[in-house]
Each structure stands twice: as structure tokens, then as C-alpha cells.
Amino acid sequence: MRPKALVLGCAALATAVVLSGCGSDTASGGKTKLTIGLFGNFGYAELLKEYASTHPDVEITDRTASYSDHHKNLAAHLATSSGAADIEAVDTGYINQFKATPDKFVDFNTKGGGELKDRWLAWKWEASLSKDGKQIGYGTDIGGLAICYRRDLLQNAGLPADRDQVAALWPTWQDFMAAGKTFQAKAPEGVKWFDGGPTVLNAIVGQASTGYYDKTDKIVVGDNKEIKAGWDLVVDGVQSGLSSKLLYSTPVWNTGFKQGQFATVTCPAWQMAKIKDQAGPEAAGKWDVTSVPGGGGNWGGSYLTVPKAGKNVDKAVELAAWLTAPEQQAKVFKSAGLLPSIPKLYDDPSIVDYKNPYFNDAPIGKLFTDAAKKLNPQYQGPKAGDIQTAIGNAMQRVEQGKQNGEDSWRQFVGDVQK
Amino acid sequence: MVLIDKTARRHRWDTRFAPYGYVAPYFLIFGVFGLFPLLYTVWVSLQDRNLLESDAASLVWFDNYAKLMADPYFWNAMGNTLSLWLLTTVPQILFALFIAQLLNRKVRTRTLFRMGVILPNITSVAAVTIIFAQLFGRDFGLINWVLDLFGAGNIDWQAGTATSHIAIAVMVVWRWTGYHALIFLASMQAIPSTLYEAATLDGANGRQQFWRITVPLLRPQIIFSTIIATTGNMRLLAEPLLFNPGAAAATGGSDRQFQTAALYLYEQGFTNYDFGYSSAIAVVLAIATVIVAGLGYLVTKRIRTE
Numbered sequence: 084m085r086p087k088a089l090v091l092g093c094a095a096l097a098t099a100v101v102l103s104g105c106g107s108d109t110a111s112g113g114k115t116k117l118t119i120g121l122f123g124n125f126g127y128a129e130l131l132k133e134y135a136s137t138h139p140d141v142e143i144t145d146r147t148a149s150y151s152d153h154h155k156n157l158a159a160h161l162a163t164s165s166g167a168a169d170i171e172a173v174d175t176g177y178i179n180q181f182k183a184t185p186d187k188f189v190d191f192n193t194k195g196g197g198e199l200k201d202r203w204l205a206w207k208w209e210a211s212l213s214k215d216g217k218q219i220g221y222g223t224d225i226g227g228l229a230i231c232y233r234r235d236l237l238q239n240a241g242l243p244a245d246r247d248q249v250a251a252l253w254p255t256w257q258d259f260m261a262a263g264k265t266f267q268a269k270a271p272e273g274v275k276w277f278d279g280g281p282t283v284l285n286a287i288v289g290q291a292s293t294g295y296y297d298k299t300d301k302i303v304v305g306d307n308k309e310i311k312a313g314w315d316l317v318v319d320g321v322q323s324g325l326s327s328k329l330l331y332s333t334p335v336w337n338t339g340f341k342q343g344q345f346a347t348v349t350c351p352a353w354q355m356a357k358i359k360d361q362a363g364p365e366a367a368g369k370w371d372v373t374s375v376p377g378g379g380g381n382w383g384g385s386y387l388t389v390p391k392a393g394k395n396v397d398k399a400v401e402l403a404a405w406l407t408a409p410e411q412q413a414k415v416f417k418s419a420g421l422l423p424s425i426p427k428l429y430d431d432p433s434i435v436d437y438k439n440p441y442f443n444d445a446p447i448g449k450l451f452t453d454a455a456k457k458l459n460p461q462y463q464g465p466k467a468g469d470i471q472t473a474i475g476n477a478m479q480r481v482e483q484g485k486q487n488g489e490d491s492w493r494q495f496v497g498d499v500q501k
Numbered sequence: 502m503v504l505i506d507k508t509a510r511r512h513r514w515d516t517r518f519a520p521y522g523y524v525a526p527y528f529l530i531f532g533v534f535g536l537f538p539l540l541y542t543v544w545v546s547l548q549d550r551n552l553l554e555s556d557a558a559s560l561v562w563f564d565n566y567a568k569l570m571a572d573p574y575f576w577n578a579m580g581n582t583l584s585l586w587l588l589t590t591v592p593q594i595l596f597a598l599f600i601a602q603l604l605n606r607k608v609r610t611r612t613l614f615r616m617g618v619i620l621p622n623i624t625s626v627a628a629v630t631i632i633f634a635q636l637f638g639r640d641f642g643l644i645n646w647v648l649d650l651f652g653a654g655n656i657d658w659q660a661g662t663a664t665s666h667i668a669i670a671v672m673v674v675w676r677w678t679g680y681h682a683l684i685f686l687a688s689m690q691a692i693p694s695t696l697y698e699a700a701t702l703d704g705a706n707g708r709q710q711f712w713r714i715t716v717p718l719l720r721p722q723i724i725f726s727t728i729i730a731t732t733g734n735m736r737l738l739a740e741p742l743l744f745n746p747g748a749a750a751a752t753g754g755s756d757r758q759f760q761t762a763a764l765y766l767y768e769q770g771f772t773n774y775d776f777g778y779s780s781a782i783a784v785v786l787a788i789a790t791v792i793v794a795g796l797g798y799l800v801t802k803r804i805r806t807e
Contacts, residue, residue: 149746149747150747150748151747151748151749151750151751155751155771155772158552158553158771158774159552159771161553162552162553162555162776180774181553183553184551184553184554187553273640330747330749331747332747332748333746333747334631334634334635334746335638335639335640336747338638338640338641339640342640342641344640468748469772469773471748472748472749472752472772475748475749476749476752476755476756477755479749479755480755480756483657483660483755484660485660485755485756486756
């Protein structure tokens with residue numbers, strides 16, 4: 084039994100080695116196979132079909148993982164120089180970590196990227212540029228900021244539902260919390276003002292002039308009065324019972340949309356696709372979008388990179404450039420709501436006049452292009468994504484009643500400065 | 502003469518070296534997939550090494566270990582690991598013994614039952630954990646709903662240390678009890694029935710027979726199961742990871758309340774990219790597992806016939 088099993092094992096192993104050695108990149112019927120690794124919803128399904136129809140020599144497979152799995156797998160694949168897709172999406176929170184090792188990626192500047200440079204917002208282009216001037220990623224979308232809210236829930240609690248009147252409720256985050264207290268007094272049981280402290284806090288951090296890092300890559304969040312003030316405000320909101328205490332992008336948070344557990348959620352442009360996916364068609368028209376308290380800010384947005392270990396680097400670069408081109412970004416904005424990183428689109432009437440039927444015909448074109456124009460880009464340091472996770476954990480400790488605001492803040496600052 | 506000599510020599514060579522040839526595949530595979538990664542991990546643990554920049558690695562000898570010994574989050578993770586080890590291994594073995602005893606009777610459709618107990622083991626860890634995480638959900642979880650019927654609902658299972666450990670232990674025990682039960686069942690069937698008959702004649706009841714005949718005679722299997730369960734439960738990763746999905750998955754809860762050592766290793770390696778430190782955790786965890794398995798062996802070895 085044993086030797087036989089061993090032989091079988093060897094055979095299986097040998098087969099596996101042979102298959103993996105030539106499986107992923109070989110052409111089938113003369114076609115080049117390209118894979119594209121994504122997370123969340125990039126709105127690429129239709130575009131990939133379109134590209135394949137105009138490029139019959141290319142066959143594209145997309146694979147989508149969760150946000151954190153995607154980036155951790157990418158790191159593992161880069162470390163071993165195998166297994167990465169031909170094109171890999173990277174989020175703003177991770178781009179700094181990856182651009183620290185630019186040699187793992189194709190430098191777009193050597194592939195004609197320099198001529199395309201002016202397509203993008205200058206800060207978007209710079210954010211994926213390595214210290215030695217290599218461009219590892221073409222920008223897809225930016226986040227921008229808005230607030231998505233449930234019209235019906237606000238109305239039932241005696242608040243206005245009209246988006247201009249709602250915006251007038253909260254010029255500042257203090258006003259936002261005050262409106263929350265009014266709402267909460269009349270809200271039905273199980274329904275809270277906002278989804279969770281970390282979501283609100285991320286928006287406030289995104290609006291700050293300085294974030295977690297200063298421009299020399301030093302972590303300064305411990306002394307950042309703007310962020311600490313935002314922290315205190317959100318802690319107060321949590322302790323006043325305004326929070327559903329759900330961490331964003333988790334299954335329970337998804338359920339929260341379905342169950343209508345909260346009335347508002349911080350809405351970077353990409354959030355709209357998530358809401359639509361999670362709340363489902365039965366909630367169409369219940370959600371609406373309005374402007375965010377405070378000033379302009381950004382949360383999220385992504386890049387397409389091409390790992391160097393890929394075998395079809397040139398075809399992959401071509402596809403990445405196509406997917407991030409103005410025409411395609413405009414289409415993605417209309418289909419999935421992702422805000423283009425292309426400034427010339429902000430004055431394009433087909434974008435500016437766009438209204439989203441799911442969100443009660445909210446003029447999201449106007450709203451988000453205004454937000455994008457106002458946006459004052461904040462410098463992101465090497466581990467901004469991890470610090471964002473840590474501050475989310477810290478806020479959850481307060482929400483779960485494990486620590487008070489001060490202790491949790493102190494632990495957070497100590498953790499990130501290690 | 503020469504010809505005979507040649508065949509004889511070939512025969513001698515054959516008997517002398519062929520056995521090595523036969524066992525070689527095992528050692529080759531073990532060498533490539535077992536020994537080499539092990540030694541390589543030790544080597545990496547002596548380096549200051551970023552996951553993505555292996556070229557820039559530098560040898561720092563025992564710095565990673567020194568840092569590790571002074572790292573409160575590592576000790577927190579080791580504490581959680583030991584707590585989960587205890588909460589999973591002991592119930593697993595006890596439930597398995599009990600289930601094996603039940604299945605060792607002449608019941609109708611017993612093959613069906615015997616097959617049934619192994620079912621949890623062949624399911625995917627990821628799928629099971631995701632479903633259990635929903636069962637243990639705070640707002641809409643089935644378990645809280647049932648508890649609510651008895652007036653004790655609304656437990657935030659992920660928030661507390663004890664509650665999260667219990668939830669994770671339930672997943673592991675559910676998954677592995679059947680496996681151990683089948684091992685116990687197989688050896689129970691090998692116990693000669695004459696022993697029980699003699700005991701019955703001497704007036705021993707069922708409970709006495711179980712503890713004084715069955716359990717002592719199962720000692721080798723109990724030792725085996727304890728060691729297997731220990732090595733598995735000391736490196737729990739998927740359950741705590743998927744119990745807390747989202748960007749913060751690797752920290753095992755907002756205050757690392759259920760971050761196991763394996764999960765801390767994962768966080769250090771794949772979130773912080775500190776490959777050297779992560780490897781040092783792996784080495785210490787392996788040593789700790791050997792020690793704990795040894796302890797388990799010493800405890801189970803004491804099972805004796807009185």
C-alpha cells in the first residue's frame with residue numbers, strides 16, 4: 084500500500100510540477116492568456132469583454148479576492164516571483180509599501196508611460212512613483228468623499244430627506260454628530276446613525292492636511308491634533324450610541340446594509356458599488372448621496388501594476404494602459420461609480436451631468452467632480468494602510484467597550500510607532 | 502567462472518543498495534518538502550530580512566529571538582495558543598472517546614453513523630469557519646438567537662477573550678472529534694470481548710468497564726490522538742483568521758484577543774513583511790509544540806489499568 088501510494092504521490096507531484104510550469108502562460112489556440120488580479124468591484128467585467136472582442140489574440144481571466152487577501156497574496160507572490168497575475172491592482176493603502184521595491188514591477192516609464200503621464204492628476208501619478216523615479220502603477224480611480232444616507236430612515240426620524248437640506252444639516256463633523264443625536268432619539272430599535280466608528284474616522288483622516296506621516300516618512304499621528312480631535316469626536320459619537328459598531332468591508336457590515344442597520348455611511352465613490360451590491364435591488368431609491376461634512380478629502384483609489392515576473396509583460400502593460408485610459412474610466416464611473424483620476428473628465432458633460440438611478444437619481448457626477456476638484460491630496464506614508472487598520476482596531480476596542488478613548492488612542496500610537 | 506562471479510557481484514550490489522533505492526523517494530520528498538524548508542526557516546530567522554527584498558537581507562544572528570522574547574504581543578499570542586490548545590484538545594479527546602463508545606454498539610445503520618462522524622473533517626476549513634462566524638454573529642447569529650430565548654442573548658463573541666476562544670474551540674472540536682472517534686472505534690473493536698465478559702461475571706458495570714478496560718487498552722491510540730491534535734491545535738491559523746474577516750483579520754480581534762502564534766507569524770510575515778522575525782516565531786512555535794506534545798504524552802502515558 085505504502086510504496087504504491089508513494090509512487091502515485093510522486094506521479095501526482097511530477098504532474099503538478101509540469102502543469103504549473105507551463106500551465107498559466109501557454110497560449111491556447113495561439114492566444115495570449117492574460118490574468119488580472121482585482122479586489123472588490125472595479126467595474127471591469129464589460130470592459131474586459133470589449134477588449135477581448137477588439138483583441139482576438141488575447142484571452143483575459145480576472146480573479147477577485149477580498150481587499151486584505153488580495154494584497155497579502157500579492158506580497159507572497161512577489162516574494163517568490165511566481166503566481167502573481169499579469170496585472171495586479173493595488174490600493175492606495177498599499178501602493179507605498181509596494182513602490183518601496185520597484186524592481187518587482189515593470190517600470191511604466193520605460194514602456195511609454197511618460198507620454199501618458201498628463202492623463203492623470205499630478206498627485207495620483209506621483210503617489211505610485213518610486214523614490215528613484217520608476218512608475219509602478221497606472222492610476223484607476225480616486226476615492227473622493229461624500230455621505231450616503233437612507234432617505235426613508237432620516238424621514239421617519241423627522242429629519243429632511245432632500246439631499247441639499249441634508250447637506251445643510253452637517254457643514255462640520257460636529258454638526259453631523261449633533262444631527263445623529265437628534266436622529267437617534269427617534270430611531271427604531273436596532274437602527275443607528277452610522278455604520279461604525281472606523282468608517283467615519285477614515286473620512287476625517289482623509290480630510291486632514293497631514294495624515295499619519297509627514298513628508299519625510301516619519302510617523303506623526305501621535306502628535307496630529309487634527310486627527311486626535313476627529314478621534315475624540317467619533318469616540319463621543321460611539322459612546323452616545325450612534326454607532327452600529329460594524330467594521331467596514333466585513334460580512335456583518337454587508338449584512339448591515341441588507342438589514343438597514345444604519346442610516347448613513349461615509350461614501351468614497353467606490354463605496355457606491357459596494358452599497359448597490361450589498362443592499363440589493365430592493366433598496367433601490369432608498370439610498371441617496373450628499374456632500375460630506377468638513378472639506379474635500381480622499382479615501383482609497385487604486386492602481387494597476389504589472390509584476391515583472393509575468394511572461395506577457397508587454398501585452399499586460401498595453402491592457403493596463405487601456406483600462407486606465409480616459410474613455411474607460413468614464414465608462415467605469417457610469418457603471419460602477421468609481422471616480423476617475425483623470426482631471427479632464429471633471430469638466431466632461433457626460434460625467435458631470437451623470438445621475439445614478441440606484442441612488443434616487445443623485446447627481447453624483449456633479450457631486451464627485453466637485454469633490455475631486457476641491458481635493459487637497461494628503462501625503463501617504465509607507466505603511467498608511469496598516470496604520471489605517473490599526474486605528475480601526477483601536478476604534479473597535481472603544482466600540483466593544485474594551486477600553487476608553489484615551490487608553491485605546493495611547494495603545495494605537497504606541498503600536499504604530501514600534 | 503567469471504560470468505558467475507559477475508552475476509553474484511551484481512546480486513550482492515543489488516541486495517546491498519536496492520533497498521536504499523526503494524526508500525529514496527520518501528527521503529527525497531521529505532528532504533525537499535520537509536527538512537529543507539525547516540532548516541531554511543531557521544536560517545531566515547537569523548536574518549534581518551524583508552519579505553520582498555531577499556537580496557538586502559543581513560545576518561543578525563539571534564537579534565530576532567531577543568526581540569521576540571521581549572515582545573508582549575508574542576507572549577499574548579502564545580498565551581492564546583495555549584488556551585486554545587487546552588480548549589480544543591481536551592474536549593476533542595473526551596468527546597471522541599464518548600462517541601466511539603456509542604458507535605461501538607449494535608445499532609441499526611451504524612455504518613451510516615460511522616461515516617457521518619467523519620463528515621465534518623472532510624469539509625473545507627474556510628467554508629466551515631465562515632459559517633460558524635455567522636452562527637456566532639452578534640446581531641443576527643443563530644447562537645445568540647437561541648441564547649436569547651433563554652434570556653441571555655446578545656453576546657459579542659468576537660469582542661471578548663473567553664467568548665472568542667470558546668467560539669473558535671467549538672469550530673475545531675466540531676471538525677476533528679469525528680476523526681479521533683474513528684481511530685478510537687477501530688481499536689475498541691480489537692479489544693477481545695472475553696475481557697468484558699469476564700468483567701461482567703465479576704460484577705463490573707458498564708461505566709467501570711469503560712474506564713478500567715476500554716480506556717487503558719486504548720492508551721496507544723489516545724497518545725497518538727493527543728499528539729496529532731496538539732500539533733494541529735498549536736498552529737491554528739485559518740479559524741482565528743477567518744473568524745475576524747476584513748482588513749484587520751491578521752490581528753485576531755481588536756485587541757489581539759484571539760491572535761494565535763501562527764496568526765502573529767502571518768501578521769509579521771505578510772502584513773509587516775518582516776520575514777526574519779516571522780521565521781523566528783515559526784521556530785519558537787515549533788519548539789513550543791514539541792514541548793507541549795511531550796507534556797501531552799507524559800499525561801496520557803499515565804493512563805493505566807488499575
